[in-house]
Amino acid sequence: MTKLLVRASQIGAAVSVLLLPAAARAQLTIDPSYAGTFNLGSGSPVAIVIGIVNWALGLLALVAVVLVLIGGFMWMTAAGNEEKVDKAKKILSAAIIGLVIILAAWGITIYAINVLGTATGSV
Known part of the structure; x- marks a missing residue:
């Protein structure tokens, strides 16, 4: 059970490290053209x-x-x-x-x- 927990923690850490650059490229506003294309709000x-x-x-x-x-x-x-x-x-x-x-x-x-x-x- 502990091996499974350790492995799940390792996978979670790897995924979070891989997603970290995506958070760094976040924008404060959404381009209205993208918002209309994907049916999103522009807030x-x-x-x-x-x-x-x-x-x-x-x-x-x-x-x-x-x-x-x-x-x-x-x-x-x-x-x-x-x-x-x-x-x-x-x-x-x-x-x-x-x-x-x-x-x-x-x-x-x-x-x-x-x-x-x-x-x-x-x-």
């Missing part, structure tokens, strides 16, 4: 990443809110059964902790984007 890569991060965090927040609702429903319909109440409490606490983590991640990304954007002058 900057930073704006695209910001959009993806906001979309993913919004989806995760929606999942956390649904879990809070499920936990609350389970608690209300437990009818005094301690096992069901404990399960509902675990779901509620995990969902609330997840929601706090998601909101913290969102705040950190907004802060990092603002700080790095003003430091480089690109955002």
